[in-house]
Structures are given as C-alpha cells and as structure tokens.
Amino acid sequence: MAITIPIAVMVVLIIMQTILPYIVKRTVVFGVSIPDSYVKDKKLQSYKKLYSLLVFFLSVIGLVFYLIWAINSNLAEDTQALTGIGITFAIILLSMSLYFYFHAKTLQRKKEQKWMVDVKPVKITDLNVRLQDEMLPWYVFLLPVIITLGLVVYTALQYPNLPEQIPMHWGPDGQPDSFSNKTPLSAILMLLILFVMQMMFLGIVEATKRSGIKINATNPTASKVRQLTLRKYSSWLMFIISFLITGLFSYLQLTTIHPGFVHDSFKMLIPIIFLAIVLIGTITFAVKVGNADKNNEFPSVVGVSDIDEDEEYWKGGLFYFNKNDPSIFVEKRFGVGWTINFAHPMGYLIIFGPILLILVITFFV
Structure with a gap:
C-alpha cells in the first residue's frame, strides 16, 4: 500500500x-x-x-x-x-x-x-475585459478558515481529554508514527499550520485577481478567452484544494481528539481519496485551460506580434523578472497556471512568508 x-x-x-x-x-x-x-x-x-x-x-x-x-x-x-x-x-x-x-x-x-x-510589435489593452472576470471573491475562502477556528475552539474544550502524546506525523499506512508531549501549542499545531496555508491560498488568489490580464496582439479574442478561463478555474482549483486540505487536517485533528473516530481499515483510504481528487482536479484544470484558446474560429491579426520579452523579462522561458509590471503573478510560459514576477517583492512574501512561519511554529513544539 x-x-x-x-x-x-x-x-x-x-x-x-x-x-x-x-x-x-x-x-x-x-x-x-x-x-x-x-x-x-x-x-x-x-x-x-x-x-x-x-x-x-x-x-x-x-x-x-x-x-x-x-x-x-x-x-x-x-x-x-x-x-x-x-x-x-x-x-x-x-x-x-x-x-x-x-x-x-x-x-x-x-x-x-x-x-x-x-511583424510589428504591438501591445493590446482592453479596459472592459475585467468586467468579464469570474474569479471567486476573496470572502469565499473564509469558509475553510471558519471551520479551522471552530476546531480550535473544540480542541480547547476537549484539551483535558487529549492523550499525553500528540501525533505530529503520519506514515504511509495512515497511522501516526511521530509524537510530541501534550501542550496547548502542540494540541493545535496542525490547525495553526492549516490556518497559515489557508491565508496563503487567499493571498495567492487575491494577488492573482489584481494581476494584469495580458492580451495577445495576434489573436486578442483567443487570448482573452484563455486568460478569463485560467483566472476562473484557477480560483476554483485553489478553493477546492484549500477545502480538501481543511478536510484532511480536520480529520487528523479529530482522530487525535477521538482515537476511534475512524476505523483503522479506512485510515489509509482517506489520504488516497484526498490525493485522487486533487490529481483529477489538476488534470481537469490543465486540459480545460489548455484547450481554451485552441478554437480555430478565433480570428488572427496578420502582420503584428506581441512585444518580444523572451530575453529581457523571461529568463529561460520560466522565470519572469519585470520591475515595471505591477502584476505579482503572471501566466506560465511552460505549463498551465501562474508563476511569480520575481521582480516583485510581494510575491516572495506571499509564497515564502507562510513557509517560514510554519517552520517557526514547528520549531517551538
């Protein structure tokens, strides 16, 4: 297994x-x-x-x-x-x-x-395209946060009944294999980590929503369709993943509070089901966005091209450095999704700040 x-x-x-x-x-x-x-x-x-x-x-x-x-x-x-x-x-x-x-x-x-x-390098701007943006609003991502805060309160109420050894890590069989002494911090450590991750998802989605919608000069219609599709479904994917992680961490927390909450024969299935849904969702997202601009009915403009950013801003076609671009995240050039504008300090804070905070939290347990 x-x-x-x-x-x-x-x-x-x-x-x-x-x-x-x-x-x-x-x-x-x-x-x-x-x-x-x-x-x-x-x-x-x-x-x-x-x-x-x-x-x-x-x-x-x-x-x-x-x-x-x-x-x-x-x-x-x-x-x-x-x-x-x-x-x-x-x-x-x-x-x-x-x-x-x-x-x-x-x-x-x-x-x-x-x-x-x-070809003539051209930059296209459409001020009305944001009116068609269907990204999820930020407050939707507060639903998993509410669940987490509720679990913190429930854990505090159940603290006297918690075992003296709090599980910190789970093995491939779904059973805990690493423990820490019971303290107020160790009792809610999983929930604190979960809360930080939820805030990271919220920050990524909100920063993505504020990023620019770049329109292709040679095929404006196709690029608008792709950008709007990418933005809409990436926000949905982030919400689903945030909700699934909340469910997984909530399950682990409840099994700590109530050891017999789930029968041992099902403990291995929980992470497998979680992973299966995430992987299927990722593939569906990639295919949906990947095919968004492939419709042959989209008209092309002859004799023009986007401004060539290959060597000035895109390093190796993967890393985007443009201090003149206020966007924190931009669409990947190889892959489906978003990458950081490495010239924007806020991107580092959104991605690496939560990771550093999680490491600091775990250090004190």
Whole structure:
C-alpha cells in the first residue's frame, strides 16, 4: 500500500508532462513567444512531438522498474515510498532537461528564421475585459478558515481529554508514527499550520485577481478567452484544494481528539481519496485551460506580434523578472497556471512568508 500514492503521483505527472507542449498558450513554444503565422511551423511541431515521446517512454520505463522493484523487495514501506519520491523528482528533472534543450532549439530557430523582422510589435489593452472576470471573491475562502477556528475552539474544550502524546506525523499506512508531549501549542499545531496555508491560498488568489490580464496582439479574442478561463478555474482549483486540505487536517485533528473516530481499515483510504481528487482536479484544470484558446474560429491579426520579452523579462522561458509590471503573478510560459514576477517583492512574501512561519511554529513544539 505504501507505493500506491507514489505511483499515482508518477502516473499523473507523466500524463501532465507528456501533454504539456500542447496545452500551453498557442503562441508560446517551450517558453519562446512565436508570431501567430509561425505557430504551426513543422520544425516546432517536431520539437513538441519529440519532447512528448521522450518524456513518456523514459518516464514509463522508470515507473515500470520502480513497480517491479517495489513488489519484489522486502524493504520497509517508508523506504519504498521515499524511493518513489526520488523517481518522481527524477521524472521532473528529465522533463526540465528536455525543456531547456528544446527551449534553446526553438529560440535558435526563431532567430535564424528572423520571424520577428516582418511583424510589428504591438501591445493590446482592453479596459472592459475585467468586467468579464469570474474569479471567486476573496470572502469565499473564509469558509475553510471558519471551520479551522471552530476546531480550535473544540480542541480547547476537549484539551483535558487529549492523550499525553500528540501525533505530529503520519506514515504511509495512515497511522501516526511521530509524537510530541501534550501542550496547548502542540494540541493545535496542525490547525495553526492549516490556518497559515489557508491565508496563503487567499493571498495567492487575491494577488492573482489584481494581476494584469495580458492580451495577445495576434489573436486578442483567443487570448482573452484563455486568460478569463485560467483566472476562473484557477480560483476554483485553489478553493477546492484549500477545502480538501481543511478536510484532511480536520480529520487528523479529530482522530487525535477521538482515537476511534475512524476505523483503522479506512485510515489509509482517506489520504488516497484526498490525493485522487486533487490529481483529477489538476488534470481537469490543465486540459480545460489548455484547450481554451485552441478554437480555430478565433480570428488572427496578420502582420503584428506581441512585444518580444523572451530575453529581457523571461529568463529561460520560466522565470519572469519585470520591475515595471505591477502584476505579482503572471501566466506560465511552460505549463498551465501562474508563476511569480520575481521582480516583485510581494510575491516572495506571499509564497515564502507562510513557509517560514510554519517552520517557526514547528520549531517551538
């Protein structure tokens, strides 16, 4: 059972990495902006196909070897799970290595073919597009927070009945395997961590909502549809994940207060169900957003292109540095979702501030 979660994560990761070149913005190939008239260049199409084939077959080989090894080994479940995590990171490293290779090839072809010479760089702004924005309002994310605060109060009322050893970590079998002495802080530690994570989700969504909606010059309609779809469904995905994490942490807290709250035979199923919903939701989100701008009915504008930001603002097609852009988060160039504007200090605070706070909280337990 310990290998179930790593295998599930690997399968979803392989699927996502394989289809990645085909669900990014249609005018971006391996992190390089491409004029609309060259999007279907045969060489670029071959790069996408080769990337997907290499990622798929090499990753599947690694997955099969891991599965055979795990089934036939007599090692502890923790060791099998850690090995699975290692192979997962190896798949990510493989896909990133191939990405940088094809990023360089794509950038080289763009320069050699002089695709930007005959087009006019244009920046499009639509002041009415925000009226169509359907992102969830910030106060919706307070619902999980209310549940957490309610659990804090309930834990305080039940404090005399808590065991002298408070679970701090749970193993692959769903059973606690690390404990801390009972104190007021250790009793609500999980809930404090949960609260910080909820605030991080709220901060990310609110910062994303305030970020600019960038419209593609060559196909304004398609880019508006994609941006609005990305914003809407990313807010929903963040809310669902926040709610699921709240449910998982609430379950762990209640099993601490009431050890017989869930039968032992179901304890392993809880995290698997949680993970399954998150992975399915992530795939659905990626496919939904990835196909948003692929409608052939969207009209294209000939002779223009977006302002080329490949080398000035996008480092390696992955890292965005633009101090003149007030947006904290911008759409990824390779992948589906958002990335930080690394020139904006607030982005670091929203992402790394909660992580640092969680480390400080756990240090005092």
